[in-house]
Amino acid sequence: MNIVNPGRVRRVTDGVGGHGPVVYWMSRDQRARDNWALLHARERAQARSVPVVVAFCLSQTFLGATLRQYDFMLRGLRETAGRLRALNIPFALLHGAAPEVLPSFLHDLRASELVTDFDPLRVKRGWLREVAAAAGMPVHEVDAHNVVPARLVSERQEYAARTIRPKIHRLLSEFLEPFPELSQVSNVTVPYIAEPDFEEALRWIRVDATVAPVALPAGEDAAEARLLAFIAEGLSSYAEGHSDPNVDGTSGLSPYLHFGQLAPQRAALAAAQARHGGEGREAFLEQLVVRRELTDNFCLYNDDYDALSGAPAWALATLDAHRADPRPHVYTREQFEAARTHSPLWNAAQHELVTSGTMHNYMRMYWAKKILEWSATPEDALATALHLNDRYQLDGRDPNGYVGVIWSIAGVHDRPWKERPVFGSIRYMNSNGCRRKFDVEAYIRARSAAPRQLTLV
Ligand SMILES: Cc1cc2nc3c(=O)[nH]c(=O)nc-3n(C[C@H](O)[C@H](O)[C@H](O)COP(=O)(O)OP(=O)(O)OC[C@H]3O[C@@H](n4cnc5c(N)ncnc54)[C@H](O)[C@@H]3O)c2cc1C
Structure with missing residues (x-):
């Protein structure tokens, strides 16, 4: 019986690989524990009596990620590499995007199969297509998320x-x-892979270091x-x-x-x-x-998950019908970024985001909806919200982020509500609604002062 439910596994390509290890290209699921993709790689390796090797392809830049997100990721990968080493599973930290570096790594190892984890984002799906076309061996995708x-x-x-x-x-x-539980395949010779150098990796990436790391343990x-x-x-x-x-x-x-x-x-x-x-x-x-x-x-x-064209027809129609509505406040991306709006509540949320890399779910909705209300066009609003979300949120560039933003601004997964200026029938939120839910003044006082560090509960 399979350890990993076959319903989790998609055969991306067939082919005949070498006699070497099964390689798990770790991408979205950066952990040794509780990882169905790694467990599947181990299962395939066991069947062939070959070892498992894990490879992570570090991109020099990634969808506008800053030092804040890279720092958190690399701290986590360092721990995972150590955890794998203790199980006699080598961890290779390859410098470059997967299509550039993975095919030659597989070739040098004479890898027999490639396993990777599932990711719905366009760039990751594109990388998988390219790697699979170049690999010339069985490639499996496992939904470990x-x-x-x-x-x-x-x-x-x-x-x-x-x-x-x-x-x-x-x-x-x-x-x-x-x-x-995970273990290395027994009675096999594990290939030598150079120890990952995480300090060197930090020097090698080309990311914006002005968005500071946060103190949250990774x-x-x-x-x-x-x-x-x-x-x-x-x-x-x-x-x-x-x-x-x-x-x-x-x-x-x-x-x-x-x-x-x-x-x-x-x-x-x-x-x-x-x-x-x-x-x-x-x-x-x-x-x-x-x-x-x-x-x-x-x-x-929906390939347009980060564009207005990804929104439902009713939402596009209503936003269009309200394009020319008077907008008493219109801000540029720079004004939003610097928290220079007329609203102390919005500014407090933005300040929290910039300094601590997080925001409460309720405030994320309010924050994005006000960007729609105070932008010149819905297109500008979507672009600004996605840019700020991905730049400052520690959890940015996630399907949750793309959908959270397009839900707030363009009605995805929602329904039409009462018609209003600018919003049309997109669900509206304002600070009075916030006041009914929580102590707005306390929120503003706490968020506008010293940064709230993300810490353990
Ligand atoms: C405008 C906007 C932007 C957002 N950007 C992001 C983002 O970049 N990254 C991100 O992970 N989430 C995003 N979210 C979704 C949600 O706000 C966060 O996942 C949540 O606030 C994270 O805090 P938590 O882990 O304490 O959540 P909890 O409330 O403890 O929830 C547990 C988990 O459930 C999931 N979850 C919670 N709320 C949602 C939701 N509304 N939609 C989908 N999944 C949810 C998350 O994985 C979360 O970690 C966004 C929402 C909005 C409205």
């Missing part, structure tokens, strides 16, 4: 949470299973500590904490999930198995599994 594999749960773009939810729930008992151990603390102290009250930005009431797991330092499935298992939780548990699982997997679905099946 979603509890229910994205390609299996639906073959088309889903309309909303209500349409994907029953499809996920139908398959949940099959896929929400415990993870087996890596698999920190992710697990955060998860356990949240399950013990935050799960039961999650339903309330989720809608009050003044309370540290959410899990804070998104940076770990984004960089794959924590398997969403590990978090789902921990929540599902908790003896307490009640409504909090249900609300958390809804966000972690249904809402998160809905965003992978959108990016997988």
